[in-house]
Amino acid sequence: MATHRRVSSSSPTTPDKVFLEACDVYFRHCHNKPYGFFSAKLFKIKVAQNQIPLHLRLALIACATRYSSRSQWKERKQSTIDGYARGAWELIMSSPDGLDSGEDVSLIQTLAILGVIDATAGRRRGAWVKIGMAVRISQDLNMMGEPSSNLSSLEQDERRNLFWSLYLLDRFVCCSFDRPPAIKDSDCLLNLPFNHSTTKPKSALTMHGLLSRESFNKSQGSGLFGISVGLASVLGRAVKCMMTTRPDSQAPWHKDSEFSTIHADLEYLKELAINNAPVLAEPGQPRSQNDMEDTDREQTAHMVLSHTIYHLTHCILSHPFLLALKTQNYQHPEIPSSWLEETRATCLVHAGSLITVLVEAKAAGYMPVPSVYSYCILFASTIHALYLYSESPEISTGSAEYLRTALDYLSEISELWCNAQMMANALKSFVIQCSRYSDILLCHKPRLHELTQTETTILTAVVDYWTMMDPRNPVFDLAPFNADNFPDFSDKEFGYLTPPATSGLGDVMVSDDSLDYSTPGHKEAPSIDPDIILHYPAPMMSPIQSVDGGSPHWDWDNELDSLTEKR
Incomplete structure (x- = not known):
């Protein structure tokens, strides 16, 4: 029987191999894909000086664990992630100082x-x-x-990027009905992040300055991180x-409305984004493979x-149900x-362009992908589901192909994100009902009064990120998926339509070379070795030595339980 031990709040004496592997991953x-919670240079310094607190080490390892593709992790990956995450959370909650950590941002x-x-595990609250x-x-x-x-320039940059990353996260989780964000735009007086690989502008730019188009010269460039914030x-x-x-004061078709x-x-x-x-690399051009910093790779991620x-916002503005x-509301x-x-x-064009952007990026090597993209592709797919039975054969055929492509995408990334498979199943359930929804919503005067309460609940749920993060969301209870009723997108009725070759945002394309994470001659991105990660953190581990002298085995049940042992 393994002896349960209390989690120590102190860092190990020296940075160990496992933690360095986790940092690399x-x-x-x-x-910066998309959240830039750290300054890579400053983080390296802190690691070398053993200044990373244990709660942050555990959180980073929990995050890195997700990206292992090893078969032996498939059944226990999420429980491992949750175990380390629980340990980090309990260290924070049990700290004698509570949440008072001075000016240190590691807690954030x-x-x-x-x-x-x-969020990605469905624990919304x-x-x-x-x-x-x-x-x-x-x-x-x-x-703000x-x-x-x-503060040093590295610390200033880290705080700036950390806050704007929180801003992005706050805006994403609030893509929901009547769920206000925690950060108000009017309180944000901080300069926007800047791409240091380009010429620095003569004056710093705030979000207000960016959106009000003041003191900005397009030739100077603001950096795609800042534009993403805008x-x-x-x-x-x-x-x-x-x-x-x-309701708004002006009808959406009025030129002075908020909609316009x-x-x-x-x-x-x-x-500005264009x-x-x-500047993307030419095919075959050698690229830097710095493990901790690759500005081009991060810039491409923000592109x-x-x-x-851009496409998601257009889809939200024009979704037939919304x-x-x-x-x-307007008389x-x-x-x-x-x-x-x-x-x-x-709306239909942007829905197709959004799916194309994400599918092309993934095909070009932009993997792993942020979990929020599962919601983005779901939202766009609900639009194509409504047009699946359009009277126009071209539109119907195109929507069928986009739906097939989106479902393939969600299925392929479901190994990384539990919510991706959940959203794929919700989309399949939704598609089955869409013949009726299309008839009601796509006429000149939408007949919302004909929708039942159940139908309204389902239509509301599939466009609500907060609802779709819930494994018990109403789509499954109210519209269970029946495979026998699901349309076959390979049927002649729908045919095939290859998605457009462009991203739908000017002539900017996703390049395979610009997104290649691998070493020369290899296409598969490295993932953390589970045999290494099992040994971390050293003060908490009691691996059982293998008989053949190979990698130690891990007492999963006892050790993961020890992370949540009550103090």
Whole structure:
């Protein structure tokens, strides 16, 4: 019987091999994709000086564990992730100092990582609490404003990027009905992140300056991280515009409405994204393979992110169900038919472009992908599901192919993210009902009154990120999936339509070379060795030596239980 031990709050005497392996995996697969919780250079220094607290070490290892493709992890990967994450959380909660850690930002970093882990595992309230705590602590440290000049440049950059990463995370989890974000745009006086591989602008740029288009020269460039933040702000406004019960003062087709203003801001930021896109490597061109830093790789990740947010925001603004909810609030004798037709056509184009961006990026080597992309591709797919039975053979055929492509995508990444398979199943359930939904929502005057309460609940659930993170979401209870009723997309009725070759955002393309994480001559990205990670952290482990002298075996049940032992 293994002896249970209390988790020590102190760091090991020296950085061990396992933690360094975990760091390598984290910075290769997670850093700035899209969340930049750390400065890579500063992190290296802290590791060398043994200044990484144990709660952060455990959180990083929990995060890195996800990216192992070894077969022996398939059945126990999530329990391992949860075990290390629980250990990190309990260290924080049991600390004598509580949440008072002075000016150190490591607690914020740990909470942010744990929030993502909880969200993707379907523990919504835990994620909400941890992300909220991270935001509040950052506000307590006045991270909404510029860092103190007493800090080093590396520390200033880390705080700036950490706060804006929290901002992105906050906006993503609030893609939901009547769920306000924790960070207000008006409180954000901090300069935007900047891409240090380009020429630095003469003056720093805040989010307000970016969106108000003041003091900005397009030729100088703001960096795609900053543009992604601007797009996330517009995304939040679109969610508030389309997913709240409060009507706007102006009808959405009015030129002075918030709906029209959001459209204009999106096109402005689209132009900036195109102008600031990284220069992609030519095929066969050798590339740097620095394990901790690869600016081009991170820039490409933010390029994909900016494209994705741009298309998602357009989809939210024009989704047939959300549009029907929006327009029913206005006492108007007639919805302008030209406006409605153009808006729906735009919606379909952006839904296809969003799927194409993510599928092309994945095919080019942009793996692993952020978990939020599962929601993005689900949202776009619900639009194509509504057009699956269109009277236009071209539209019907195209939507069928996009749906097939999206389901393949969600299935392929489900090994990384539990919520991807959950969303794939929800999409299949939704598709079965879409013949009726299409008839009600895609006519000139949507007949929302004909929807039953159950149907309204399902339509609301499939576009709500917060609901779709719940393994017990109503789609499965109210519209269970029946494989016998699911359309066969290979049938002649739907045929095939190859998705467009472009990303739908200008001429910017995803290059295979720009996204290759591997060493020359290899295509598979490295993953952490489970035999190594099992030995960490040294003070907590009691591996059983193997008979043949090979890698020690691990007493999973007893040791994982020890992480949650009550103190």
